[in-house]
Amino acid sequence: MSELGFGMMRLPKVDGKIDLATTCEMVDTFLASGQNYFDTAYVYDGGESEIITGKAVVLRHDRDRFNLATKLPAKCLRDKSDRDRIFKTQTERLGTDHIDYYLLHSVEDGFNTRIYEGLDCFKWGEQKKRRGDIAKFGFSYHGTPELLEELLDKYPVDFVQIQYNYLDLDDPIIKSEKLLEILNKRKIPAFIMEPVKGGLLANLPGEIMRDYPETDPADVALRFVLEKPGIERILSGMSTPEQLKKNIKTFKDKRPLKAADLALLKSVRNYYGEKNLVSCTDCRYCLDSCPKNIRIPEVFKAYNSHLLYPNDNRAHYFYAGLIKDYAPAQDCIGCGNCKRSCPQHLDIPEILKKASTVLDHGPELE
Ligand code: SF4
Ligand code: SF4
Structure with missing residues (x-):
């Protein structure tokens, strides 16, 4: 069964700065619930996310109680020496000597993959793993199914993080369903990001929700992903203690989708399909x-x-x-x-x- 991962990309803020006290409260609730995976990245909040993760998680809890994930960013790499320089900065920010899950960030059909392959980052990741600096090595992925197959043929990885939610299944660009199928076929654990599509599926328009007054749309979106095979972790970028508690409950209950939930999913897919909305997930990388x-x-x-x-x-x-x-x-x-x-x-x-x-x-x- 999949576990919930705490995405440290949308942490609570006060006056534009990450709110450390509320983050600590959320981290403690998360760990107390039995969950243990924290996912950050070198570039999240200009580096602040890694620093806060260090303060809220690593400094305050036994190192063997949690798993830390962070990512190497293609856009900050100029030559091979940058790989170790960035890794060292990350371990200093996080206050740890090893990373449990390390990812190449946002592998896709273009600039990032050219950088990662050109600077031998896949092999570098394997070496870091052999040295014990990394426990598991993988990448987050935003490319085509064809490139995914090609990369998995060339490089051994422990896991791949893909975007997956009920709106993107057959999106002509994202093709989540196909990506998950490839990972399942190869028995590579899938880690899921954007299960509520940057919050879009948690805040549905009133004209849809009128017909589903008792339903929590975020809960339905997460349960949709929870029912899929081959998924080890589902990450959620949580911004409030209430959101965190709701997500924990969803993962604890693990209730199957009912007919009304499936009807809601269908209405949402039809509704957004007609509106042709911009599918920005507010990741802020741009x-x-x-x-x-x-x-x-x-x-x-x-x-x-x-x-x-x-x-x-x-x-x-x-x-x-x-x-x-x-x-x-x-x-x-x-x-x-x-x-x-x-x-x-x-x-x-x-x-x-x-x-x-x-x-x-x-x-x-x-
Ligand atoms: S437009 Fe910017 S914020 Fe939106 S998905 Fe693309 S990179 Fe992320
Ligand atoms: S928004 Fe326009 S000006 Fe800004 S980076 Fe994109 S293309 Fe360039």
């Missing part, structure tokens, strides 16, 4: 690379809000507040830097053009 300081995920939130509720001004009010501090979508110069970082393969400049048509030329607000 933000560092934008020379114009456009807050890309927030622009997409406003645009999605417009697609969902075209007849009211909520998207325009949100956007008006956003561009007081950041550049508007119309300032995009189409340089394409952001596209390279996007694990969802979004054509960000093109979508920004569409969003700008709606948002930069919206109604006069009072």
Whole structure:
């Protein structure tokens, strides 16, 4: 049966900074529930996530009570020496001498894989494992099924982390179902990220939920993934103690999906299929690379809000507040830097053009 993993990417914040006290409270509740896996990365919150994970988990609990996972980022690698330099920084930030699960971050058909292969990172990971610096080695994956097969033919790994939720199963780009099938066929444990698609499946529109007043949509999304074979861990980026407790309960109860749950899944898939929403998961990987300081995920939130509720001004009010501090979508110069970082393969400049048509030329607000 799959276990819950604590994703340290969306930790609680106060005044824009990670709230250490609330994070500690959540970590303690998580460990007390019997769960033990913490997933961070070198780039999460500009490195702050690893530091806070060190303070909230490693410093405060026995090292053999938990598993730590973190990731090597392609975009920070210039030459082979960077691999060990970054690894050393990570162990210092985390306050540990070894990492239980180490991943190459966001392997895909393009820039990241060229870097990882060009700098021999797959073999380097194996060597780190033989030396005992890493217990298990794998990668997080956002590429095609074809590339996944090719990489697994070439490199032995202990696990692969893929995006999987009930909306992305047959997404023409993400193809989650196929990716899971490949891992199951090869008996490689699958670790799942985005089971509630960056929160989208936890906060469903009122017009859907009207028909399911008793249902918790996040619970249904997690139970959908829990029923799938070959999955060792399901990661959830939890931001509040309440969210954490709800997730723990879902994993403890492990209730099978009922007819009403399946009907909800069908309604949601139909609903979002028709709206053609931007499938941004708010991972924020694109933000560092934008020379114009456009807050890309927030622009997409406003645009999605417009697609969902075209007849009211909520998207325009949100956007008006956003561009007081950041550049508007119309300032995009189409340089394409952001596209390279996007694990969802979004054509960000093109979508920004569409969003700008709606948002930069919206109604006069009072
Ligand atoms: S394409 Fe536009 S949004 Fe993307 S990095 Fe360049 S300026 Fe920023
Ligand atoms: S646009 Fe892509 S990279 Fe940027 S936050 Fe959304 S999913 Fe992440």
